[in-house]
Amino acid sequence: MQNSDGYTFELDPTVTRTPVRYRNRFGIEIAGDLYTPKDATGTLPALAVSGPFGAVKEQSSGLYANEFARRGFIAVAFDPSFSGESGGEVRDVASPEIYTEDFSATVDFLGLQGNVDRDRIGVQAICGLSGMAITAATSDSRIKAVATASMYDMSRSVSRSYQDSYTPEQRHKVIEYYNQQRWADAENGTYARGPHEVAFDEDGNLISGDRVLPETLPNGADPVTSSFFDYYRTDRGYHPRAVNSTTAFTATTPASFFAFPLMANLAQIPPRPVLLAAGSEAHSRYYSEDIHGSSPENVELVIVPGADHVDLYDRKEMIPFDRFEKFFLDNLN
Template sequence: MTDSYTFELDENVDRTPVRFKNRYGIEIAADLYVPKNATGKRPTLAVSGPFGAVKEQSAGLYANEYARRGYVALAFDPSFTGESGGDVRDVASPDIYTEDFSAAVDFLGLQDIVDRERIGVQAICGLSGMALTATAADSRIKAVATASMYDMSRSMSRGYKDSYTPEQRQKVVDYLSRQRWIDAENGTFARGSHEVPFDADGNPAPIDRVLPETLPEGADPITSSFFDYYRTERGYHPRSINSNTVWTATTPMAFFAFPTVSNIDMLAPRPALLVAGADAHSRYYSEDVQALAPDNVELVIVPDADHVDLYDRKDRIPFDKLDEFFTKNLA
């Protein structure tokens, strides 16, 4: 790790911190990656994700690799997180997060080195649903790719593999609703897990960290893989929610109210490439989206890769395939 980045900047890439505002007036912090000595108008990508991560982690790694391959790439922190603006901190909104992608396109389209007609989006993990939603609503985005896609609205409101019963869903809604009274009375915002587990009695039992400070013996494989990235030198960052803390407790309410990926039929004619690990617990999200729009959504399954491998394992991330996809569709 150098200067709080979890990866080495390529010697043929320049990185510049930049700032711009979304249409809600929130200042977005980003890093602009440009090939050294680049000239002319370049194909360009806005990059963000995972949910609860920061631009110095996998988003920056992807942007760095794309710039090495000749793209202009912008890795940004979504509103309320990392170095971006927005108060309260560490709250998420499917609407505002979707807007952040379009705001990134606003910014990129004003740069002399960017070809406005060749702008795409790359999202990782939990920002993928918002990236697909943004692309369906913003025709300036000509192509979108995702890696280890999570649909955060579906995850929060329905549980893993839609495992919440109707009764459990209502219990989560009741918990979130009561929490709003508590926050209003206290004049502050409590913290709690964005994906709400249940206790032995069948009641919501939110936890106070995304990941434990230390990995317990016998931890399940999913927790272990996330821990290995966010809580170790491999991917730890002091501003990452996933590395250190947890979201505001009422964050899931907006994701119950506003499902992402619901307008996938509006994506065409813009193409999408979804990349998922063969062993990823999240693989079904990509498969289900591809099934909804098979004519313009391509699915690539990476052998011997789990969900987190596609954050930073460059020997498993299919960058050649991603490059081929964007070269063709940002022509």
């Protein structure tokens, strides 16, 4: 439930939360919340925290940062560029490159803090920002360890659909859809909203619209839609600045995700470690399993019994925080 302070969780009494601002290398101002243990002394390990795709720092990323600070880490939960309270125009456009850069910019910020050991900085990401976190580590050696929860590879999801189910014809239809929308946007001087993961109806027609989730949940909604709706559209996780709670990304957002595969350079992460946590019942579980399968000697996979995809957003009794804590303490050294 959203509190009077705008957050969907309670701040731990042992933690201090401070609003912060810093810029990425594109000059975009990133809005974040710095979570610090109140009684900590000396220099501490630190984490850059973000996700899910279409969420804001007042939701699950803040909950994670709050919990990590309670356990002795310094953590920043941040809004990606173009979203939430961060800067950037056009609003609510998503970019795999710039979102990846936002993690490195957060590492910049953390490493300049006097109470942070810049040789002990890691990344924790949730859902759709997990792919960008992993990608950031392929080119930013300052990131010493990466953990994810309910990991999504957004390039794969957007360009190939669920379980890589797009046919070649459907892929071309999606490409044609967003490029025709570019003509309309150019002519109108505006940026229409539309689905970042385009679906097709039973007759093979592309389904469009200006919302990620419906305003009300229809009877017979599929389990995945119902699960996301239960978080983003109810008191559980609703936030007025979150794209998923209120509207949709720009309709041309898929373009860059078709063009830039996020997982192209996984071989550059070792010897730095990765931990992937996924629910046993999560529709997204295969993303984590595939990454683990590609590099089992460097990637640890944790399957959470009974959890679905969204449970790892905020169900603290299901989120494997003990495993995350041990992973970071073992590897941020």
